[in-house]
Amino acid sequence: xxxxxxxxxxxxxxxxxxxxxxxxxxxxxxxxxxxxxxxxxxxxxxxxxxxxxxxxxxxxxxxxxxxxxxxxxxxxxxxxxxxxxxxxxxxxxxxxxxxxxxxxxxxxxxxxxxxxxxxxxxxxxxxxxxxxxxxxxxxxxxxxxxxxxxxxxxxxxxxxxxxxxxxxxxxxxxxxxxxxxxxxxxxxxxxxxxxxxxxxxxxxxxxxxxxxxxxxxxxxxxxxxxxxxxxxxxxxxxxxxxxxxxxxxxxxxxxxxxxxxxxxxxxxxxxxxxxxxxxxxxxxxxxxxxxxxxxxxxxxxxxxxxxxxxxxxxxxxxxxxxxxxxxxxxxxxxxxxxxxxxxxxxxxxxxxxxxxxxxxxxxxxxxxxxxxxxxxxxxxxxxxxxxxxxxxxxxxxxxxxxxxxxxxxxxxxxxxxxxxxxxxxxxxxxxxxxxxxxxxxxxxxxxxxxxxxxxxxxxxxxxxxxxxxxxxxxxxxxxxxxxxxxxxxxxxxxxxxx
Amino acid sequence: xxxxxxxxxxxxxxxxxxxxxxxxxxxxxxxxxxxxxxxxxxxxxxxxxxxxxxxxxxxxxxxxxxxxxxxxxxxxxxxxxxxxxxxxxxxxxxxxxxxxxxxxxxxxxxxxxxxxxxxxxxxxxxxxxxxxxxxxxxxxxxxxxxxxxxxxxxxxxxxxxxxxxxxxxxxxxxxxxxxxxxxxxxxxxxxxxxxxxxxxxxxxxxxxxxxxxxxxxxxxxxxxxxxxxxxxxxxxxxxxxxxxxxxxxxxxxxxxxxxxxxxxxxxxxxxxxxxxxxxxxxxxxxxxxxxxxxxxxxxxxxxxxxxxxxxxxxxxxxxxxxxxx
Numbered sequence: 001x002x003x004x005x006x007x008x009x010x011x012x013x014x015x016x017x018x019x020x021x022x023x024x025x026x027x028x029x030x031x032x033x034x035x036x037x038x039x040x041x042x043x044x045x046x047x048x049x050x051x052x053x054x055x056x057x058x059x060x061x062x063x064x065x066x067x068x069x070x071x072x073x074x075x076x077x078x079x080x081x082x083x084x085x086x087x088x089x090x091x092x093x094x095x096x097x098x099x100x101x102x103x104x105x106x107x108x109x110x111x112x113x114x115x116x117x118x119x120x121x122x123x124x125x126x127x128x129x130x131x132x133x134x135x136x137x138x139x140x141x142x143x144x145x146x147x148x149x150x151x152x153x154x155x156x157x158x159x160x161x162x163x164x165x166x167x168x169x170x171x172x173x174x175x176x177x178x179x180x181x182x183x184x185x186x187x188x189x190x191x192x193x194x195x196x197x198x199x200x201x202x203x204x205x206x207x208x209x210x211x212x213x214x215x216x217x218x219x220x221x222x223x224x225x226x227x228x229x230x231x232x233x234x235x236x237x238x239x240x241x242x243x244x245x246x247x248x249x250x251x252x253x254x255x256x257x258x259x260x261x262x263x264x265x266x267x268x269x270x271x272x273x274x275x276x277x278x279x280x281x282x283x284x285x286x287x288x289x290x291x292x293x294x295x296x297x298x299x300x301x302x303x304x305x306x307x308x309x310x311x312x313x314x315x316x317x318x319x320x321x322x323x324x325x326x327x328x329x330x331x332x333x334x335x336x337x338x339x340x341x342x343x344x345x346x347x348x349x350x351x352x353x354x355x356x357x358x359x360x361x362x363x364x365x366x367x368x369x370x371x372x373x374x375x376x377x378x379x380x381x382x383x384x385x386x387x388x389x390x391x392x393x394x395x396x397x398x399x400x401x402x403x404x405x406x407x408x409x410x411x412x413x414x415x416x417x418x419x420x421x422x423x424x425x426x427x428x429x430x431x432x433x434x435x436x437x438x439x440x441x442x443x444x445x446x447x448x449x450x451x452x453x454x455x456x457x458x459x460x461x462x463x464x465x466x467x468x469x470x471x472x473x474x475x476x477x478x479x480x481x482x483x484x485x486x487x488x489x490x491x492x493x494x495x496x497x498x
Numbered sequence: 499x500x501x502x503x504x505x506x507x508x509x510x511x512x513x514x515x516x517x518x519x520x521x522x523x524x525x526x527x528x529x530x531x532x533x534x535x536x537x538x539x540x541x542x543x544x545x546x547x548x549x550x551x552x553x554x555x556x557x558x559x560x561x562x563x564x565x566x567x568x569x570x571x572x573x574x575x576x577x578x579x580x581x582x583x584x585x586x587x588x589x590x591x592x593x594x595x596x597x598x599x600x601x602x603x604x605x606x607x608x609x610x611x612x613x614x615x616x617x618x619x620x621x622x623x624x625x626x627x628x629x630x631x632x633x634x635x636x637x638x639x640x641x642x643x644x645x646x647x648x649x650x651x652x653x654x655x656x657x658x659x660x661x662x663x664x665x666x667x668x669x670x671x672x673x674x675x676x677x678x679x680x681x682x683x684x685x686x687x688x689x690x691x692x693x694x695x696x697x698x699x700x701x702x703x704x705x706x707x708x709x710x711x712x713x714x715x716x717x718x719x720x721x722x723x724x725x726x727x728x729x730x731x732x733x734x735x736x737x738x739x740x741x742x743x744x745x746x747x748x749x750x751x752x753x754x755x756x757x758x759x760x761x762x763x764x765x766x767x768x769x770x771x772x773x774x775x776x777x778x779x780x781x782x783x784x785x786x787x788x789x790x791x792x793x794x795x796x797x798x799x800x801x802x803x804x805x806x807x808x809x810x811x812x813x814x815x816x817x818x819x820x821x822x823x
Contacts, residue, residue, distance in 0.1 A: 300711075302710070322714075332711065339708065340707050343701050343704050343705045343712070344705060345703075345704035345771050346700060346701060346704055349508070350697065350701075354701055354709070354712040354714065355714075357698075361694045364693045364694055366692055366696075376505075376506065379506060380505070386506055387510055388506055389509070390508060390509040390510065390511070408712065
């Protein structure tokens with residue numbers, strides 16, 4: 001059987017990052033192909049290539065044997081490729097029918113939108129997937145599952161041959177997931193080629209016919225589901241890749257600094273408890289959405305936990321704001337550098353001194369010489385590359401912005417530093433510098449917590465790894481058990497390997 | 499990996515070199531041009547007393563503009579300032595009618611401004627409502643109260659000692675208002691450019707989320723900024739009421755836009771994040787001189803406002819046009 005859609009030698013680079021490197025992918029009519037890989041394996045990038053959002057730097061896409069190009073999202077959808085995303089892009093203030101037909105609504109002969117045809121078409125499409133929704137309802141009045149059905153109907157409204165489902169079950173309940181499986185069966189019966197992206201092994205084994213595995217932007221393997229076991233797939237996903245060298249360091253773990261117990265949030269996490277020691281690097285691993293960042297932001301005073309206690313040096317400390325967290329010696333290097341980390345528009349030195357202003361100023365008045373001194377001291381330690389300390393942070397590369405954010409926190413002389421995906425999207429050189437620096441900090445007696453979705457990083461840097469899944473701690477991994485397989489299995493909710 | 503510490507210079511450009519290329523430099527040029535044009539256009543322009551008189555048409559607005567500049571830099575806006583003047587002036591009128599003397603009147607005026615600032619600040623910074631909506635609401639509310647109290651009547655007959663704030667002179671041609679303008683310019687310059695509070699204002703205007711993630715008490719800073727515009731509006735109400743010697747509910751109508759114009763002309767980004775007090779001072783002088791010059795030439799008020807509008811758009815568009823080369 002020939003594939004409906006076939007990708008060969010697709011590469012895509014971003015400044016400092018090679019997101020895809022000569023990958024291949026085949027999709028067959030009436031079959032579900034599961035695309036499997038760790039966070040950062042290149043799954044989202046390939047979806048964007050397929051839907052015309054990104055242009056590949058190299059490689060070919062063929063559909064039905066003919067080479068095609070998707071210079072725009074419209075071109076991809078005209079060719080019959082459609083995607084249902086993790087966060088579905090729909091419009092709350094529009095009706096079901098309007099959402100389904102947005103951008104390609106049926107027209108009357110006067111060129112106006114044919115509302116009746118829209119409604120009838122919407123009902124027909126929805127019935128085709130077994131949904132009976134009133135096409136005139138506003139989307140904001142629907143539940144998440146119904147919205148999903150609308151998204152699927154919208155995807156089908158362009159008469160797609162290829163349907164991409166990017167983690168479609170992430171936000172669904174048990175029953176809804178069941179209905180989605182039935183829907184996938186229906187689409188298969190209609191002869192659609194389906195690309196199914198999921199982290200959940202049980203559902204991959206349940207509905208996929210074929211698999212393709214990516215790792216670090218590279219193609220690892222493909223085949224029929226009946227020929228593989230969970231263990232094989234895990235092995236393919238995590239198998240050691242390009243060797244990253246992590247700094248060697250003496251483990252010199254001191255007394256507890258931070259103790260968290262019974263920490264809960266109404267929606268994001270529940271019953272989180274752990275102890276962090278001086279000189280320790282504690283890794284937090286889990287899938288995207290496992291609640292790791294939310295726990296860290298609660299510890300930093302951004303979100304309010306509903307229950308639970310934090311103790312610092314055995315003293316109960318209630319942290320209600322970031323300034324209280326900083327006063328307690330807890331600082332947080334956020335994942336979203338652009339939005340939460342660096343204040344673009346302000347120069348480097350002002351970014352560095354922002355939380356330390358009480359120290360660098362006298363009676364509320366700034367002392368610029370003091371600020372430059374502090375900024376120089378810490379940016380130098382991090383080997384910041386910039387033209388001057390007066391340069392706008394927004395003009396620096398991602399890696400150097402990250403260094404400014406870290407310098408900002410070190411200047412406050414913290415006891416606990418939380419790094420959330422500290423090397424995400426930064427170049428290899430800066431990555432190594434950040435890693436080396438983390439090791440140095442731990443050696444100096446700082447307690448470090450690192451949230452990371454990169455397995456080599458988590459294993460290479462951490463003394464201990466806490467694995468979270470769906471807002472809870474599911475495993476704490478130390479010593480011999482610190483292997484990729486253990487982490488992946490725990491994060492995906494699989495039984496521990498025998 | 500070898501670590502070769504690199505020494506970053508503090509600055510590549512000296513503050514003086516930077517000032518030469520700044521927005522303020524353009525404003526200085528415009529101010530000189532307006533001054534020279536005026537002195538050629540009217541023989542009465544270059545007269546100390548005339549110039550002194552001319553300052554009254556911007557000093558009160560400029561007092562508010564200083565606080566407004568900080569608020570806009572932080573990414574908010576207060577459109578209720580003119581209505582605060584109306585309410586504060588009315589409150590002073592009521593106090594006067596009840597027999598209050600000058601010190602009490604001043605306290606009532608400034609206190610009313612402070613109270614209005616508290617209301618705006620609580621709604622915006624406390625409850626997280628958008629400032630433009632809140633202050634459009636309080637703009638109607640505050641002036642509405644003034645109308646209810648006064649109807650089509652007016653308070654007149656303020657005590658003689660109260661006249662000093664709007665009509666008194668500190669030394670020679672230097673009026674109390676002009677002196678207050680100069681003092682406040684220095685105070686606000688120090689507050690915005692020389693204190694950690696001012697730094698927090700810039701940080702919030704550029705990225706409020708990152709500022710919060712850096713331990714800045716964002717809500718508190720925003721609340722204080724609304725207090726400041728309220729208080730400055732109260733002070734402006736004292737000066738204006740004293741100068742006019744009466745209170746009508748229509749007092750200071752439309753001033754909110756003139757204040758915002760002054761701030762934006764002064765180089766404050768309407769999107770927040772950048773701007774300076776010297777820029778606002780220069781903008782106030784330019785607007786004052788233009789108004790005065792046109793007055794000497796008997797140009798009708800409407801032409802004046804057309805000119806100011808064109809000036810505003812022109813000065814804002816200029817750097818963008820230059821950059822496009």
